[in-house]
Amino acid sequence: MTTEPRRLRNYINGEFRDAADGRTTEVVNPATGEAYATAPLSGAADVDAAMAAAEEAFPVWRDLVPAERQKVLLKIADAIEARAEDLIAAESENTGKPLALTRSEEVPPMVDQIRFFAGAARLLEGRSAGEYMEGMTSIVRREPVGVCAQVAPWNYPMMMAVWKFAPALAAGNTVVLKPSDTTPASTALLAEIIGGVLEELGHPKGVFNVVCGDRDTGRLMVEHPVPAMVSVTGSVRAGQQVAESAAKDVKRVHLELGGKAxxxxxxxxxxxxxxxxxxxxxxxxxxxxxxxxxxxxxxxxxxxxxxxxxxxxxxxxxxxxxxxxxxxxxxxxxxxxxxxxxxxxxxxxxxxxxxxxxxxxxxxxxxxxxxxxxxxxxxxxxxxxxxxxxxxxxxxxxxxxxxxxxxxxxxxxxxxxxxxxxxxxxxxxxxxxxxxxxxxxxxxxxxAEMPHGGFKKSGYGKDLSAYGFEDYTRIKHVMTSLG
Structure with a gap:
């Protein structure tokens, strides 16, 4: 008797969905070499739907007072802690990682990092006001950039998802996240957890979306006109392709592309x-x-x-x-x-x-x-x-x-x-x-308090820390006449 592979789904606008055209790809457990699930092989229609949901949710999420976004992130951290064993099992199936080390070395830092960015949500500040021209006062606003397209790698699927969505959501952005095609299981479970928190607290369903797929899916996300920012962790070649593609729309790009320490x-x-x-x-x-x-x-x-x-x-x-x-x-x-x-x-x-x-x-x-x-x-x-x-x-x-x-x-x-x-x-x-x-x-x-990111072909932008948080914001100068 054979067991049917588990079916993973995209998470778009608060709903789990198959790919619009029904295409799937096998997900293999690297510890056995055997397929244990199928995941959507998402195409243009799926990416369009996710981007539309994130775009619609953005104004509401952006305009929340920071304390409300903090509350959501803290609730997400608590929910992840409560579902730790389920996430550990999914991540181990994703990657073949030792259960004990995933339990001790990955879940606690993930929860801590989300709580750090929950606190950072309340420090979305610019410089203090000042007069730099006679009769004029200038202030600096720090604002979210908009919809963020994010692509996570297969080496730390859960943790890298946290490094991406936590600062983005804390700063007031909405997210469309794509896990690697070889490791979508733990990200699908994160979508269930995060979606549940957003629904419980009455926030827009499109704040957080997950689209599964391969390199072509990622390319569709990067090329899509909606995202204001693209964040990718991957190979140098992938980063170069992303930067080239994003340049056509002058999208902001955040890249972590490997190392040789x-x-x-x-x-x-x-x-x-x-x-x-x-x-x-x-x-x-x-x-x-x-x-x-x-x-x-x-x-x-x-x-x-x-x-x-x-x-x-x-x-x-x-x-x-x-x-x-x-x-x-x-x-x-x-x-x-x-x-x-x-x-x-x-x-x-x-x-x-x-x-x-x-x-x-x-x-x-x-x-x-x-x-x-x-x-x-x-x-x-x-x-x-x-x-x-x-x-x-x-x-x-x-x-x-x-x-x-x-x-x-x-x-x-x-x-x-x-x-x-x-x-x-x-x-x-x-x-x-x-x-x-x-x-x-x-x-x-x-x-969580210190930045992680490289130079040269290792990419640019920082993960973690206040610097990583600021990467998901933009600066606006406002000047007013005192007359």
């Missing part, structure tokens, strides 16, 4: 502690994190010691099924991603050495062993390009200047870390590293 370990670092923390920060979520600690630069005097210890840490790191509480990470998200990671390792140059891992695990699902590769050169493909898998590369450097040159010598500029006991050196490095975040003697912690 350098992890600079100096000779005076606590090597044992560095190895322990870097292994976790490199392999967590199967390395499918734009800030993952996967490009290590180690001073030549401690290089061999570090590589030996990291290879042992990799051998001690476990990947496996979501219900195994001993695993650090689950599978890669999809078959294409498994092929990409495998390809990087298969194409390693002759001078590279696989110190640990370097192979698929099992024949069911998309699991890949924790991997360490040494002997690399700066211009090697695996050093320059984002692998987005559980693969940590190690290079050696001779001095601080060479470390900086190697660290900055990639097209990405999202995150980085420095490991040293020398405070002055840590401060110099934090200035010289060309990345949106520099951690010192740690790697990967994030808090």
């Amino acid at each position: 350098p992890v600079v370990v100096f000779e005076d670092a606590d090597i044992a502690k560095a190895v322990e923390d870097i292994a976790v920060a490199g392999y967590f979520n199967a390395g499918q994190d734009c800030t993952a600690a996967t490009r290590v630069l180690v001073h030549e005097s401690v290089h061999d010691e570090f590589v030996t210890a990291l290879a042992k840490a990799a051998a001690d790191t476990k990947t496996g099924q979501p219900d195994d509480e001993d695993v650090l990470y689950g599978p890669l998200n999809n078959a294409n991603q498994l092929a990409q990671v495998t390809g990087f390792v298969d194409r390693l140059p002759a001078h590279a050495k696989v110190e640990a891992g370097g192979h698929r695990v099992g024949d069911k699902g998309y699991f890949y062993a924790p991997t360490v590769v040494s002997g690399l050169k700066q211009d090697d493909e695996i050093v320059q390009n984002e692998v987005f898998g559980p693969v940590i590369t190690v290079q050696s450097f001779t001095d601080e200047d060479q470390a900086v040159a190697y660290a900055n010598g990639v097209e990405y500029a999202l995150a980085s870390s420095v490991w040293t006991k020398d405070h002055a050196r840590a401060m110099r490095m934090s200035k010289r590293l060309d990345f949106g975040c520099v951690w010192i003697n740690t790697h990967i912690p994030l808090v």
